[in-house]
Amino acid sequence: xxDKDVKYKGVIFDLDGVITDTAEYHYLAWKKLxxxxxxxxxxxxNENLKxxxxxxxxxxxxKNTDKSFSEEEKHRLADKKNEYYKEMIKxxxxxxxxxxxxxLIKELKNRGIKMAVASVSKNAKTVLLNLGLIETFDYIVDxxxxxxxxxxxxxxxxxxxxxxxxxxxCIGIEDSKAGIEAINRAGMLSIGVGNYETVKEAxxxxxxxSDSSAILNLL
Numbered sequence: 001x002x003d004k005d006v007k008y009k010g011v012i013f014d015l016d017g018v019i020t021d022t023a024e025y026h027y028l029a030w031k032k033l034x035x036x037x038x039x040x041x042x043x044x045x046n047e048n049l050k051x052x053x054x055x056x057x058x059x060x061x062x063k064n065t066d067k068s069f070s071e072e073e074k075h076r077l078a079d080k081k082n083e084y085y086k087e088m089i090k091x092x093x094x095x096x097x098x099x100x101x102x103x104l105i106k107e108l109k110n111r112g113i114k115m116a117v118a119s120v121s122k123n124a125k126t127v128l129l130n131l132g133l134i135e136t137f138d139y140i141v142d143x144x145x146x147x148x149x150x151x152x153x154x155x156x157x158x159x160x161x162x163x164x165x166x167x168x169x170c171i172g173i174e175d176s177k178a179g180i181e182a183i184n185r186a187g188m189l190s191i192g193v194g195n196y197e198t199v200k201e202a203x204x205x206x207x208x209x210s211d212s213s214a215i216l217n218l219l
Contacts, residue, residue, distance in 0.1 A: 002189060002203050002204070003189075006168070007218075007219060008169050008170065008171050008189065008218050009114060009165045009166075009169045009170070010114040010115070010116065010165035010169060010171070011108055011113055011114075011115050011116075011170070011173065012115075012117070012118050012159045012160065012163075012170055012172045012173065012183075012188070013116070013117050013118070013137075013173050014117075014119055014172075014173060014174045014175060014176070014179050015117055015121060015124050016119065016175075017174075017175030017176065017193070017194060018098070018101075018173050018174065018175050018193055019097065019098060019101050019128075019131070020096045020097055020098055020127065020131055021098060022089060022092070022127060023046075023050065025085055025088040026046075026049070026085060027043065027046045029081050029084035029085040029088060030046065030049065030057065030061060030081055031046075032081075033061075033077060033080060033084065034061055037065065037067070037077075038065075039061060039062065039064050039067075040064045040065075041061055041064065045061065045064070047198075048060055049061075050176040050177075050178070050179075051120065051150045051151075051177070051178035051179040051182075052120065052150060052178055053120050054078045054081065054082065054122070055074065055078050056149055058074055058077060058078050059074075062074075085123065086123060086126070089127055089130065092127060092130040092131060093130060093131070094131055094132045094133075096131065097131055098208060099208050099209065099210045100208055100210035100212055101209050103209075103212065104209050104212040104216075105133075107212070107216060108219075109136075111219055114138045114139075114163035114164070114165055115136070115137045115138055115139075115163070116137055116139040116140065116141065116159040116160075116163045117139075117140045117141065117159070118141045118155045118158070118159040118172070119143065119155075120143050120146070120149055120150060120155065122143045122144060124140060124141075124143065125140060128140065138162070139159060139162030139163045141155055141158050145158075146158065149178075150176070150178040150181070151178040151179075151181035151182045152185070153182045153185040153186035153187075154182075155182065156170075156172050156182055156183055156186040156188060157186050160188070167187045167188050168187050168188070170188045170189070171188060171189045171190075171191060171218065172188045172189070172191065174190065174193070174199065175193050175194040175195075175198070175199060176199070177198050177201070180192050180199050180201050181201065184202075189204075190202040190203045190204070191204050191205075191206065191215060192204070192205045192206070193205075193206050193207070193208055193209060194207070194208070
């Protein structure tokens with residue numbers, strides 16, 4: 001809920017779908033793995049994978065097969081998908097930063113607002129490095145240390161702790177339903193970007209970050 005009396009001190013960004021669109025690379029990597037396993041997988045199923053962990057994503061994909069896999073096999077498959085993904089994201093450059101992101105970051109820095117990245121991706125630092133943004137943020141959550149994936153608020157609370165700002169003074173930006181729920185549960189102001197139906201539970205919904213006035217007016 002928007003509280004006009006609050007002056008927010010921190011902004012926490014999701015990565016995929018907010019700063020850059022690596023969703024297509026995730027889809028292609030999962031599709032390659034699914035095809036190898038002869039398991040049905042399409043873009044509609046892929047929508048359910050946004051914002052959740054690699055193993056949780058694999059579990060959703062494997063619902064479409066009668067084959068059974070041990071936990072060890074599942075981790076091996078998840079790692080295999082990750083290798084496909086890492087190979088694909090080598091092509092990412094600063095040209096892949098989404099509209100409005102750089103202008104928003106510049107304005108936040110000018111205003112002394114702390115910034116963090118809260119992504120469940122274990123490759124977040126690699127992506128940010130390829131985008132030329134690795135030094136931009138005050139804190140990047142280490143997904144390896146997060147026990148509970150979105151919609152659990154842990155990753156956003158960790159980000160707030162990392163930038164030393166109370167959660168209630170933070171704004172979280174997400175493009176997934178699970179991510180918006182996580183921000184709301186963390187007690188932060190939620191900004192949803194992208195598909196309205198996906199992020200309609202956010203306090204503010206934007207098509208993208210090209211018009212960031214709604215965010216800047218809260219600072």
